[in-house]
Amino acid sequence: MSENTLLRLEDLKLHFQTTKGVVQAVDGVNFSLGYNEAVVVLGESGCGKSSLAKAILRLLPRNVASYSGKVFLNGTDIMAYDDEEFRRNVRWVMMSLVPQAAMNSLNPVLKVGDQVAEPLMTHHGIKKEEALQTARTMFQHVGVPEAFLDRYAFELSGGMRQRVAIAMALVTSPALVVLDEPTSALDVLTQANIFNVLKRLKHELETSFILITHDIATSSELADRVAVMYAGQIVEVGDAKSFFTAPLHPYSKKLMASVPRLRGDQEPEFITGSPPSLLNLPTGCRFRDRCPAAFGRCSEEPPVTVIDQRLVKCWLFN
Amino acid sequence: MASSENNILLKVEDLKMHFPIYKGLIRRQVGAVHAVDGISFDVMRGETLGLVGESGCGKSTTGRAILQLYKPTAGKIVFDGTNLVSLKSEDMRLMRRKMQMIFQDPYASLNPRMTVGEIVGEPLLVHNIASGREVDEQVAHLLEIVKLNPSFSTRYPHEFSGGQRQRIGIARSLALHPSFIVCDEPISALDVSIQAQVVNLLEELQEQFNLTYLFIAHDLSMVRHISNRIAVMYLGVIVELADRDTLYEKPLHPYSQALLSAVPIPDPFAESKHKRTILQGDVPSPVNPPSGCRFRTRCPIAESVCAESRPEFRELNPGHFVACHFADRFL
Ligand SMILES: Nc1ncnc2c1ncn2[C@@H]1O[C@H](COP(=O)(O)OP(=O)(O)OP(=O)(O)O)[C@@H](O)[C@H]1O
Ligand SMILES: Nc1ncnc2c1ncn2[C@@H]1O[C@H](COP(=O)(O)OP(=O)(O)O)[C@@H](O)[C@H]1O
Ligand code: SF4
Ligand code: SF4
Ligand SMILES: [Mg+2]
Ligand SMILES: [Mg+2]
Numbered sequence: 001m002s003e004n005t006l007l008r009l010e011d012l013k014l015h016f017q018t019t020k021g022v023v024q025a026v027d028g029v030n031f032s033l034g035y036n037e038a039v040v041v042l043g044e045s046g047c048g049k050s051s052l053a054k055a056i057l058r059l060l061p062r063n064v065a066s067y068s069g070k071v072f073l074n075g076t077d078i079m080a081y082d083d084e085e086f087r088r089n090v091r092w093v094m095m096s097l098v099p100q101a102a103m104n105s106l107n108p109v110l111k112v113g114d115q116v117a118e119p120l121m122t123h124h125g126i127k128k129e130e131a132l133q134t135a136r137t138m139f140q141h142v143g144v145p146e147a148f149l150d151r152y153a154f155e156l157s158g159g160m161r162q163r164v165a166i167a168m169a170l171v172t173s174p175a176l177v178v179l180d181e182p183t184s185a186l187d188v189l190t191q192a193n194i195f196n197v198l199k200r201l202k203h204e205l206e207t208s209f210i211l212i213t214h215d216i217a218t219s220s221e222l223a224d225r226v227a228v229m230y231a232g233q234i235v236e237v238g239d240a241k242s243f244f245t246a247p248l249h250p251y252s253k254k255l256m257a258s259v260p261r262l263r264g265d266q267e268p269e270f271i272t273g274s275p276p277s278l279l280n281l282p283t284g285c286r287f288r289d290r291c292p293a294a295f296g297r298c299s300e301e302p303p304v305t306v307i308d309q310r311l312v313k314c315w316l317f318n
Numbered sequence: 319m320a321s322s323e324n325n326i327l328l329k330v331e332d333l334k335m336h337f338p339i340y341k342g343l344i345r346r347q348v349g350a351v352h353a354v355d356g357i358s359f360d361v362m363r364g365e366t367l368g369l370v371g372e373s374g375c376g377k378s379t380t381g382r383a384i385l386q387l388y389k390p391t392a393g394k395i396v397f398d399g400t401n402l403v404s405l406k407s408e409d410m411r412l413m414r415r416k417m418q419m420i421f422q423d424p425y426a427s428l429n430p431r432m433t434v435g436e437i438v439g440e441p442l443l444v445h446n447i448a449s450g451r452e453v454d455e456q457v458a459h460l461l462e463i464v465k466l467n468p469s470f471s472t473r474y475p476h477e478f479s480g481g482q483r484q485r486i487g488i489a490r491s492l493a494l495h496p497s498f499i500v501c502d503e504p505i506s507a508l509d510v511s512i513q514a515q516v517v518n519l520l521e522e523l524q525e526q527f528n529l530t531y532l533f534i535a536h537d538l539s540m541v542r543h544i545s546n547r548i549a550v551m552y553l554g555v556i557v558e559l560a561d562r563d564t565l566y567e568k569p570l571h572p573y574s575q576a577l578l579s580a581v582p583i584p585d586p587f588a589e590s591k592h593k594r595t596i597l598q599g600d601v602p603s604p605v606n607p608p609s610g611c612r613f614r615t616r617c618p619i620a621e622s623v624c625a626e627s628r629p630e631f632r633e634l635n636p637g638h639f640v641a642c643h644f645a646d647r648f649l
Contacts, residue, residue, distance in 0.1 A: 044509045045480070157600050158373060185506075187373045187536035192580040192596045214509045217539070217584040244585040258511040259584040260539035262566065268543060270514035274479060 005072070006175060006208050007056075007095075008032040012069035014055040021279045022065045025051035027232030029069075030304075033176070033225075038202060038209040040219040040240070042255060043229035047275050049212045050100055052229065053178045056210070057097050058086055074175075092123045095176040100212075101185070102165035106153035112164045113139075113149025119172050131171075138167040141204065142197050159190035163197060170201065178210045183218060195221045216259050220244050228252045231276050231286040238310030248312045250291045285315065327498060327530050328361040328384065333393035335376075335383045339605065352604045353379040355554035356393070358631065361498075366524065366531040368545030368562070370538055370577070372601055376554045377534045378422075381500040384532070385417050386410055397498070415445060418491035422503035424483035428475040434461075434486055435471030441493040460489040463526075464519060481512035485519065492523070502534045517544050538581050542566060547637075550574045553612040554604055556631065560638040570634060570645040573613050611642070619644060 014026040025048040033039050043049050054060060060067060071079050078090050096119075099105065107115055116138055117131035126134075132149070139146055142163040153161055162182060169177050179198075183191040199222055201207055213219050219226075223240040228249060236249040247253050251271075260268040273290045276282055282289065284299040291298070297315045305317040335354040338347045354376045361367045369377050383390045386402055395402045397413065405413060421427035428437055438460050439453040448456055458468035464485040475483055484504060491499055501520065505513040517540060523529060535541045541548060542562060549559040550573065558571040569575045576597045597616050602608055608615050614624040623643055631641040634649065 044511055159600065187371075188538060188580045188582075189372055189577065189597055192582070193598075195582075196596060216510060217582040220584055221582055255511065256584060258514050260514070260537075260543050262539050262542065262578070262581050262583065268510075268514040268517070268540070270518065271511040274481075 004034045005032050006035050006037070006074065007210075008070075008072040009056070010070040010072070012052075012055055012071060014051050014060075014067050015065040016051075016061065017063045017065040018279075023278045024232050024281060025278055026055045027278075027281075029055075029229075029232075029234050031227050031234055031237050033208055033210065035175070036202065036206045036208055037224045038198075038211060038222050039225045039227055040223040041210060041212045041227045041229055042214065042216060042219065042252075044214060044255075044271075044275055046278070047229050048232040048278065049214075049229055050180050053097060053099075053180045053210070053212055056178060057091055057095060058083075059091075059097065087123075092119050092172050092174065094174055095178065096169040096172065096174045098165050098169045098177065098179045098182055100180040102180075102182070103158055103161035103185075106161060106164060108153055110152075111150050112153055112156065112161075113151075116149075116164060116168045116171055119168065123172060134171055135167070138171045139164075141170065141201060142167045143193070157190075158186055159193060162186065162190075162194055166194075166197065166201075170205070170207065173205070174207070176208045176210065178212070180212045181214070182211070184213065184215055191215075191218050198222055216255060228255065231281060232278055233286065233313065234311075235287070235313045236311065238312075242308070242310060248307070248310060248317065249287075249314050250293050250316070251287045254290075254292075325362050326360045327363045327398060328532075329394070329396040330360070330380075330384065331358050331394040331396070333357050333380070333383060333395065334391040335379050335388055336391045349605050352554050352607055354383060354390075355604075355607070357551075357554075357556045359549055359556060359559055361530055361532060362546075363497075364524075364528055364530055365546040366533050366544050368541040368548040369532060369534045369551060370536060370541055370548060371551035372577075373536065374601055374604070375551045376604070377536075377551055378502050380551070381419065381502050381532060381534055385414070385419055385500060387419075411445075415441075415494040416496050417498045417500070418494070418496040419500045419502060420484075420487050420491050420504045423507055424480050424487060425507070427487055428483055430475055433472055433474060434478075437475070437486060438471070438489045438493060441490060445494060447494065456493065457489075460492055463492065463523070464489045479512075480508050481515055484508065484516050488516075488519065488523070492527070495527070496529070498530045498532075500532045500534070503536070504533075505540060506535065506537065513540060520544065538578060550577065553601055553607055555612055555641065556639075557613065557642070558638075558640045560635075560640075564635075564638055568648070570638065570640045570648045571613075571642050572617050572619055575648075576616075576618075613642075619647075 009029050009031055012029045016023040041049055070077050113135050116135040120126040120131040120134055136146055144160055144163050183194050226240050226243040227234050228236040230251050236252050247256050254271045257269040276286055285302050288294045288298045302313050302315045304311050304313045333354055334356055336350040336352055339349045341348045371377055382388050384395055435457050439457045442448040442453050457471050461468045466485050505516050533544055545562050547561050548565045549556050552573050558574045569578055580596055599616055602615055610626050611624040611629050614620040629641045629643045631639055633639050
């Protein structure tokens with residue numbers, strides 16, 4: 001494994017049991033992330049992005065049908081840890097999560113300062129005074145006025161609440177923060193401010209980020225690398241510059257073309273149809289029935305091809 | 319200018335919507351949220367007027383006040399020559415057929431206990447337009463118009479994706495053959511690829527049925543693709559209004575400039591890097607808005623006069639309105 005790999009996923013799977021059958025939400029995901037690197041995971045809703053976040057952080061719902069694969073953190077396979085070891089050494093310690101809609105799930109009856117300090121007290125046994133002091137520093141990092149430590153969530157705007165949620169994920173100084181749709185519900189100015197905060201944190205605290213989103217334009221601000229997820233799998237991974245300039249996979253191309261432009265006359269296109277049900281996945285390429293380039297071979301599962309350090313799972317490149 | 323007056327479908331004049339704030343046991347009024355605080359604009363027949371601005375600036379309140387879902391604190395709303403504010407409730411009920419709304423949240427805005435057929439057909443029953451089999455036929459037709467399978471009518475909203483639910487909402491809003499629709503962030507809760515689908519559908523319907531839209535959004539890129547003209551709102555007032563290309567290419571108000579510069583571009587490496595001036599701080603409270611110009615607490619070029627007098631909403635170029643003491647600088 002390369003020296004500067006912080007996290008590496010190998011064939012990670014997370015399936016859920018439902019009354020209708022097994023939902024293959026994460027179905028064999030491979031990718032890696034370096035130190036102080038930001039990887040953006042793009043994809044339409046329902047393709048398994050939030051489930052991937054849960055699988056990485058082992059935040060599992062009750063109805064798990066199967067959970068397998070390897071997750072290497074600093075070279076150690078943390079899938080081999082039992083739950084107690086995972087809690088003690090990994091979650092909130094080495095990596096933390098800002099869940100989807102985090103800003104709406106802050107505790108309404110606790111002061112936001114106390115909420116940010118809490119992970120330090122519960123996971124590191126730090127005394128309240130000291131924890132609050134660290135929370136204060138975190139507030140500065142994310143750009144929330146210190147006076148807000150004593151306020152309640154309902155007294156804060158959406159953008160401020162989202163910053164508090166980010167502060168909470170950062171307070172234990174994890175090496176990796178996973179952010180699930182951190183700005184999707186916010187307006188452009190608030191989004192831009194949050195992204196500035198993330199860029200600064202990456203620089204100041206050398207944190208690595210996995211940023212999960214369907215908001216392509218905003219994510220391009222922070223991304224070092226991009227991974228595209230479709231129907232439970234990663235179909236393309238590559239450096240951000242090459243990806244945004246010329247995406248390879250037909251799905252990635254369609255996604256890029258669907259983004260409306262601020263300038264120019266290009267009309268946004270849409271992708272006909274919707275992602276397949278994760279309950280009964282088609283054989284062969286999962287994008288086949290929506291793919292404009294599909295041909296005979298696509299009825300077999302496409303292999304992953306490496307082109308200039310970019311990975312793409314499509315027959316066109318084989 | 320009789321002909322251009324004729325082209326105006328909706329005229330909003332000095333509209334104000336203040337929500338009282340009460341305190342204490344005897345519910346004494348202690349103040350008011352100045353959600354909309356004196357706005358004027360026209361909407362032309364067949365056009366789409368975009369209304370953009372940060373969260374909480376009063377966009378939805380404007381839309382709701384126009385449809386008389388709120389009783390405005392002051393101002394006139396003249397629709398097709400009739401001032402809605404002074405209408406009696408029965409007359410307003412008839413008028414409401416012509417004015418509909420599509421809501422932001424396709425998950426919350428459809429009653430989960432009603433079938434799709436009941437949801438889409440309800441306005442027909444409420445307004446006594448059809449009954450029995452006629453309703454079923456019209457529902458099937460409406461579902462076809464929004465490109466949904468008519469057989470969906472017996473199913474429930476939770477069985478559908480966000481994009482499909484939004485189409486159900488659109489089908490319902492078309493039931494009474496309206497001429498005007500307020501679209502309140504109809505795509506904000508959807509994925510990019512589905513957003514384009516819904517916007518394309520709205521454009522097709524507009525052409526087919528000669529609809530006029532007030533399109534509320536905070537996404538300036540998508541709004542550009544659907545709007546003919548765009549109004550920018552800040553803290554209860556409209557600060558700039560212009561045709562689409564003028565606004566995007568030559569915004570005159572410092573707030574519009576900041577808003578546009580904050581829009582991210584999807585391929586920053588391909589397009590030339592544009593300079594981003596990102597406004598700091600939050601929108602001040604609409605309970606005690608700043609004196610003079612509302613934007614002065616965040617404006618990069620504010621001067622002392624900005625605290626003293628409220629800038630007039632003036633027409634600096636034909637059809638280009640702006641409320642800033644110093645907008646001439648950017649001409
Ligand atoms: N019924 C109400 N009672 C009191 N205050 C209200 C009411 N409705 C809205 N407001 C306040 O009026 C202001 C404008 O709200 P509005 O919902 O119109 O904003 P908006 O521009 O649509 O925002 P968003 O982009 O978040 O939808 C806000 O400060 C809001 O809290
Ligand atoms: N606990 C669960 N039980 C059953 N199905 C689930 C569960 N969590 C997610 N899913 C399903 O897994 C699929 C992927 O969901 P999710 O990971 O939330 O996608 P995304 O974040 O990309 O929108 C969806 O079909 C969703 O309904
Ligand atoms: S493998 Fe075939 S169907 Fe799949 S993306 Fe490539 S060309 Fe399209
Ligand atoms: S009137 Fe003054 S504060 Fe307001 S936008 Fe113009 S320069 Fe800025
Ligand atoms: Mg999700
Ligand atoms: Mg609103």
